[in-house]
Amino acid sequence: MTLAECKVGEKVKIESLHMNHNQQRRFMEMGILPGTEIEIVRMAPLKDPISVRVRGFQISFRKKEAEQITISH
Amino acid sequence: MSTFALAGNPNSGKTSLFNLLTGSRQRVGNWPGVTVEKVIGQLKGDMKYTIVDLPGLYSLAPISIDEQIASRYMIEEKLDGIINIVDASNLERNLYFTIQLLEYGKPLFMALNMMDVAKEKGLHIDLKQLEERLGVKISSTVARKGIGKEDIIHKLKNEIPSNAFRINYGEAMESLITELEEILEQSSMKVHYSSRWFAIQFLEGNLVIEEAAKQSGIYEALNKVKERVEKDQQLNASQVIQNIRYQWISSLLKEVVQREQIETAQTLTDKIDRIVTNKWLGIPIFLAVMYFIFQITFTWIGNPLLDLVDGFIGGTLSGWVEAGLIVINSPDWMISLAVDGIVGGVGGVLVFVPNILVLFLLLSFLEDTGYMTRVAFIMDKFMSKMGLNGKSIIPMVIGFGCNIPGIMGSRTIEDPNERLTTILMNPFMSCSARMPVYALFAGVFFANNQGLIVFSLYFLGIVMAILLAFILKLTKFKQSESVFIMELPEYRLPVFKNLLLHTWDKGKGFIRKAGTIIFSMAVLIWFLSNFSFQGMVDINHSFLAALGSFIAPIFKPLGFGDWQASVALLTGFLAKEVVVSTMMVIYGTGESVTGLSQMIQGSFSALSAYAYMVFVLLYVPCLATVAAIKKETASWKWTFFSIGYSIGIAWLMAFIIYQVGKLFI
Ligand SMILES: Nc1nc2c(ncn2[C@@H]2O[C@H](COP(=O)(O)OP(=O)(O)O)[C@@H](O)[C@H]2O)c(=O)[nH]1
Numbered sequence: 001m002t003l004a005e006c007k008v009g010e011k012v013k014i015e016s017l018h019m020n021h022n023q024q025r026r027f028m029e030m031g032i033l034p035g036t037e038i039e040i041v042r043m044a045p046l047k048d049p050i051s052v053r054v055r056g057f058q059i060s061f062r063k064k065e066a067e068q069i070t071i072s073h
Numbered sequence: 074m075s076t077f078a079l080a081g082n083p084n085s086g087k088t089s090l091f092n093l094l095t096g097s098r099q100r101v102g103n104w105p106g107v108t109v110e111k112v113i114g115q116l117k118g119d120m121k122y123t124i125v126d127l128p129g130l131y132s133l134a135p136i137s138i139d140e141q142i143a144s145r146y147m148i149e150e151k152l153d154g155i156i157n158i159v160d161a162s163n164l165e166r167n168l169y170f171t172i173q174l175l176e177y178g179k180p181l182f183m184a185l186n187m188m189d190v191a192k193e194k195g196l197h198i199d200l201k202q203l204e205e206r207l208g209v210k211i212s213s214t215v216a217r218k219g220i221g222k223e224d225i226i227h228k229l230k231n232e233i234p235s236n237a238f239r240i241n242y243g244e245a246m247e248s249l250i251t252e253l254e255e256i257l258e259q260s261s262m263k264v265h266y267s268s269r270w271f272a273i274q275f276l277e278g279n280l281v282i283e284e285a286a287k288q289s290g291i292y293e294a295l296n297k298v299k300e301r302v303e304k305d306q307q308l309n310a311s312q313v314i315q316n317i318r319y320q321w322i323s324s325l326l327k328e329v330v331q332r333e334q335i336e337t338a339q340t341l342t343d344k345i346d347r348i349v350t351n352k353w354l355g356i357p358i359f360l361a362v363m364y365f366i367f368q369i370t371f372t373w374i375g376n377p378l379l380d381l382v383d384g385f386i387g388g389t390l391s392g393w394v395e396a397g398l399i400v401i402n403s404p405d406w407m408i409s410l411a412v413d414g415i416v417g418g419v420g421g422v423l424v425f426v427p428n429i430l431v432l433f434l435l436l437s438f439l440e441d442t443g444y445m446t447r448v449a450f451i452m453d454k455f456m457s458k459m460g461l462n463g464k465s466i467i468p469m470v471i472g473f474g475c476n477i478p479g480i481m482g483s484r485t486i487e488d489p490n491e492r493l494t495t496i497l498m499n500p501f502m503s504c505s506a507r508m509p510v511y512a513l514f515a516g517v518f519f520a521n522n523q524g525l526i527v528f529s530l531y532f533l534g535i536v537m538a539i540l541l542a543f544i545l546k547l548t549k550f551k552q553s554e555s556v557f558i559m560e561l562p563e564y565r566l567p568v569f570k571n572l573l574l575h576t577w578d579k580g581k582g583f584i585r586k587a588g589t590i591i592f593s594m595a596v597l598i599w600f601l602s603n604f605s606f607q608g609m610v611d612i613n614h615s616f617l618a619a620l621g622s623f624i625a626p627i628f629k630p631l632g633f634g635d636w637q638a639s640v641a642l643l644t645g646f647l648a649k650e651v652v653v654s655t656m657m658v659i660y661g662t663g664e665s666v667t668g669l670s671q672m673i674q675g676s677f678s679a680l681s682a683y684a685y686m687v688f689v690l691l692y693v694p695c696l697a698t699v700a701a702i703k704k705e706t707a708s709w710k711w712t713f714f715s716i717g718y719s720i721g722i723a724w725l726m727a728f729i730i731y732q733v734g735k736l737f738i
Contacts, residue, residue, distance in 0.1 A: 021278060021311070022136055023556055028315040029132040030558065031166045042346065045355040046454035049463070049557055055165045056194075058561040060450050062457075065556070 004066035012071040081158035083129030086186040089216035091126040134279035139484040154180040161191035175238035178267040195333030208236040262289035276310040355451040378427035386420035418595025418654035434576040441567035460546030465495040472502030490550040498538035506649040518679040632681030632731040684731040691723035
């Protein structure tokens with residue numbers, strides 16, 4: 001299951017990231033890496049991007065990237 | 074002389090700390106990476122210490138342009154030490170960057186900032202133990218309130234010990250790192266940082282390090298080793314490094330931080346976000362906010378102030394100057410130069426200082442609260458359809474104040490195509506220098522709907538900007554690997570003093586411009602409008618009239634073909650305010666904007682006045698903006714494209730408006 005399929009308010013655990021090298025590095029620098037707990041906080045009015053809470057702060061990124069992040073509950 | 078770099082994550086309070094230490098009126102903002110320029114200051118009261126403020130960074134391996142600037146500086150410059158500012162309320166991610174800095178091996182000490190926020194969140198940090206584990210000295214600070222300043226200065230002035238920080242990345246990685254170090258040491262490449270750090274950064278894919286390796290011809294050798302080990306061991310080196318760092322941090326934090334269970338009711342930030350990013354309300358609120366900014370700037374506060382200043386300059390001041398010159402028996406031409414040329418030309422622009430200060434104040438307020446990142450968030454989807462990025466919104470809104478910081482602010486956009494588009498769009502954002510022109514014409518011809526008319530111009534500018542983005546997307550930048558990843562910081566109430574200082578800094582620039590470029594233009598225009606080869610003549614036979622009449626036919630189809638209007642557009646290329654001061658001088662209107670208003674009523678109709686404003690809105694903003702475009706795009710081709718395109722579109726739009734409008738009126 002990917003992060004893009006989760007609902008607002010859900011708390012999930014990241015399993016793996018599948019994006020290009022630079023992007024993946026940036027996500028991981030921001031603290032989004034396998035094993036991290038992450039909460040989907042909200043969606044932008046046009047349903048994209050989404051905003052998540054991770055390690056106590058909020059990050060937003062697009063659905064496209066969320067589709068490349070697999071998660072488990 | 075010692076030089077220290079101030080480095081930390083975006084929004085850790087870097088700018089606040091910099092201001093505190095140097096006493097400089099540096100920009101303080103909530104937009105991640107607001108410090109786009111390299112800013113240098115001297116330690117307050119001790120010029121021997123130089124502090125360099127760098128753009129906020131999440132890591133030393135850069136992606137966007139402003140990160141590249143910062144990383145390059147850190148890596149290439151020989152620094153005496155690093156002040157690492159860390160957000161105590163957000164330790165986990167901040168320490169990730171700290172680890173990279175520690176591995177770099179320069180003397181480092183830490184300013185643990187936002188201690189007040191950490192306390193509110195119920196975090197108890199054992200400073201002694203943190204110092205021991207990291208091997209650095211730590212000052213705890215609340216930069217916003219000025220707490221911790223003495224301690225930092227004290228630490229700066231004493232020897233900062235070098236640290237021997239080291240994380241064990243596991244057997245496989247460690248032997249890989251050693252192998253890379255050996256390649257480096259056997260090569261001719263000389264580095265002023267540790268070779269271990271070089272090896273680790275290479276594995277992480279740090280652009281700047283890869284470049285350096287290529288230059289010394291060891292890139293191939295390094296890469297071969299890296300690929301071999303990654304293949305043999307079935308691992309991704311950069312991922313392993315990042316994982317181990319975060320593991321290391323979480324085990325550290327378990328020891329050092331005690332978290333009090335505080336009732337985590339909805340935070341204020343959550344409550345505000347619920348409204349301003351709401352599905353239905355989000356976008357209307359943004360539009361309403363922009364509308365109020367213009368209402369306040371023009372109608373509620375700006376214009377009443379403007380009338381006051383205009384009354385003073387046009388009436389009282391020019392009266393004094395004239396009376397004074399008569400008393401000392403000045404010749405008529407001298408009086409004309411001083412009153413019509415200088416007081417008129419410069420004063421015609423200075424009267425807009427109140428409007429401009431109000432606008433800057435409001436824009437700074439929005440930026441400092443953190444609201445602008447929410448705007449990027451809610452607008453990203455729409456912007457991405459235009460080949461842009463949600464982050465493009467911030468430079469656009471800043472462009473309303475002045476295009477130059479808007480263009481420079483585009484550096485935070487990672488994708489080169491999106492960044493270029495954002496730069497090229499910016500001249501269409503109606504900057505405050507265009508305000509004098511609107512205020513003059515709208516005030517005369519659309520007195521009852523002034524706000525609406527001016528709003529329509531801003532709106533037209535935005536539409537034209539988006540159109541340009543769209544054209545570029547369809548023609549040039551077909552496939553773009555766009556990314557959008559952005560932190561949404563917590564809302565903070567801006568410090569009023571900082572807002573005022575920042576507003577004053579910007580306003581000062583405007584006033585300085587009035588004193589220099591606009592002053593000289595006013596004198597030059599006065600000369601050109603009073604002289605010809607025959608000496609001093611009537612204005613209709615002057616140099617200026619000849620020049621104006623020569624280019625006037627170009628503007629005839631747009632409805633403003635008299636030479637005065639044409640000349641004003643020409644001089645307006647230097648700075649758009651000059652359009653008004655040129656008119657003040659050539660219409661010789663008794664030095665007040667009110668006088669000028671009566672004159673232009675004879676030369677324009679409401680329709681041609683609107684077409685004129687549209688032209689002023691869209692054509693080349695000013696010389697300084699063109700220079701900024703050249704600097705940021707590093708391309709003459711795009712610079713000339715921008716000039717040509719904006720003149721073309723200005724002519725076309727004014728033409729359409731005038732010709733179509735004529736059919737209805
Ligand atoms: N509560 C609190 N706020 C702070 C502190 N330091 C800075 N701020 C605020 O945090 C925001 C971001 O600070 P700034 O200096 O612009 O951070 P930068 O993005 O790292 O340059 C501003 O609104 C500051 O007033 C602090 O120690 N405590």
